[in-house]
Every structure is written in structure tokens, then in C-alpha cells.
Amino acid sequence: MAGLEKSTPTPTEITVHQQSRVLELRFSDGAHFRVPFELMRVYSPSAEVQGHGPGQEVLQTGKREVGITSLEPVGNYAVQPTFSDGHDSGIFSWDYLYFLGAQQEKLWSDYERRLADAGVDRDAPMPAAAAASCGHHH
Template sequence: MSNDAASSDGTWESNHWPTEISYAKATKHLKITFDNGVTFDYPAELLRVESPSAEVQGHGPSQKKTVPGRRHVGIMAIEPVGNYAVRLRFDDLHDTGIFSWKYLYDLGERQDEIWQAYLADLEKKGLSRDP
């Protein structure tokens, strides 16, 4: 059974809302606890290379870009966007992705799978996590 519901405009929203958000600058990890008690710990690098921005995702699955060289990226600011998302401002100056609660929850649930696919894609393209 899904915890998601269609909104009046046809988009999908998550029923999971964050109750706590914290960023550890030293480890460059964003930690979010949701109202169902689930906590996810996201490396800034993962959030940057999986940014929901058009710059990274393109305008469809076939246009998704592989973003290399972000091993040391950090987050400079976390800004609320309405009551449904946050904008993350990264220290490489990327700031166009709006991370909805649903996107972050799904990313947290699939983090290992997404990370392994990213590493495989880097290797396939001869790219590196290092700048």
C-alpha cells in the first residue's frame, strides 16, 4: 500500500513530512527524520549528483547527466520552499534543484541502489568522483 496521494493538480505528494532536518558540516551529511520515525542520512555528494534540477535530470530519463568530480561538495544553505520542499545550495554554486519531501523520502529508501548505479555510470564513462 502506498503512502502517496495524488494532489488536485495531478502531481504525487508524499504523506511523509520531515520532523527534523540537520546538516553536519564536518561530514557533509544531511539527516532528515520523517513523521513515521524513519531517518535517512544523505551524503551531500549524493544529493548534488541526484539533484532534481533540469541541469542534472534533463527533461526526461534519457537526458539525465552524470555529474563527476563532486566527492568533496558540501551544502551552504537549506532553504524552505513552501511546505513541500527545500532548495539546497551547494558550495559548487549549484542551487536550482528543489528537493520535495517525496523525492527525498524516495531517494532515502533507494539510496544504496541509486549510489551503486551512479558509481557504475561513472566507471562506464571513465569519469571520477574526484575534482
């Protein structure tokens, strides 16, 4: 795989598929990805998910049914989705979206391993303490 730093391909098309819950991406280098909302939500680049350093990540669960209610452009380099669970602090840069698309099989297996290590079910609701900090209750 060539390094993405030099010239990250830019999306030529971004389509939000509400029914199938995937973000369809076409990039200028011809790559075509369908990234599930759940993957985006679980790997959101926000501090709320990633924490403030290695090992600080907050394991996200119960996101299989999550939707994207809006997708706002951020400059010419990223999009900021608002998820149906109220999470909206993740800024997804083009290279991060490309990474999610290109690496999604590995990311899913990493996620499943983290769930197993934590002894948590993928569909378990998030602990109330974590939900409280983002101020949305469903």
C-alpha cells in the first residue's frame, strides 16, 4: 500500500444510505468503499471515543442500528456527521474515511477482539455514565 500522506485521494462522491446504514464513498483514485455507520461511530475520531491518548479509548457498543442524521462539510478536507444517538463531535478527514474504507475488515476484527477482551456484547447498551456526558438520553 502506498502511503497516503503525500497526496490523499479526495472523495468525488459521498452518499449517505439511510436504509442500509452505509456511507458510500468514491475517491479520485478510483477507490470505492461502503463504510457502515456503525464502523464510523465505533471508530469516531472524537476525543469522546478515542480518549486523550493510547489506552484511553472508550469502547463503543450498541451502535449496530445507529444512523447518520446529517453530514456537514468541514472545510475542504473532512465531514462531520451527526449520528442518531446524538454523537456529533467526530471530524472525519478524507484520509481517515479512506482508512476506514480500506481497512474495514481489520478494524472489525480489532473491534470484535476488544469487545471480547472487555467481555462486552457488541449490542450491549453503553454504560449510563458514558451516555450522561453527551447529554442525550433515549
